[in-house]
Amino acid sequence: MIELEIYAAGVRDTKVILELDHVLEGIPELRYKVDRNHDIVYFEVDQPKFNVQDILAAFERLNLKPRVVGNVPQELNKKKTQLLR
Numbered sequence: 895m896i897e898l899e900i901y902a903a904g905v906r907d908t909k910v911i912l913e914l915d916h917v918l919e920g921i922p923e924l925r926y927k928v929d930r931n932h933d934i935v936y937f938e939v940d941q942p943k944f945n946v947q948d949i950l951a952a953f954e955r956l957n958l959k960p961r962v963v964g965n966v967p968q969e970l971n972k973k974k975t976q977l978l979r
Contacts, residue, residue, distance in 0.1 A: 895938055895939070895940055896938065896939050896940070896942060896967045896969050896970060897936070897937065897938045897967070898936075898937040898938075898946065898949065898962065898966065898967060898970060899934055899935070899936055899937070899962070899963035899964060900934065900935045900937065900949065900950070900953065900960045900961070900962060900963065901932075901933055901934050901960070901961045901962075901963050902933060902935065902953050902958040902959060902960045902961070903933050903958070903959065904933065904958055905928060905930075905933050905934075905935060905953075905958060906928070906930040906931070906933050910956060910958070911928055911930075913956050914928075914935070914952065914953070914956060917952040917955055917956065918949075918952055921944050921948060921949070921952075922943055923939055923940060923941065923942075923943070924937060924939050924944075924949075925937070925938050925939065926938070934963065937949065942969050942970055944970075945970050945971065945972050946962065946966050946970040946971060949970075950962075
């Protein structure tokens with residue numbers, strides 16, 4: 895299982911949580927919970943089919959400034975595109 899924590903000031907607001915839920919429902923097999931006391935969202939996934947930029951973009955769509963807590967797991971740090979040589 896792969897885990898990720900994101901801090902985003904303002905995510906504790908109920909309206910923002912509902913909007914975030916709507917945005918994140920498009921990411922398959924992603925589970926999360928919101929720590930409203932600390933503005934942190936805990937994510938977990940078994941086999942990711944996305945990268946960390948997809949998750950950060952969901953927060954940015956809601957005008958939040960997400961910051962990763964700790965290190966980004968290597969499985970989520972993959973690029974979607976392949977470099978040309």
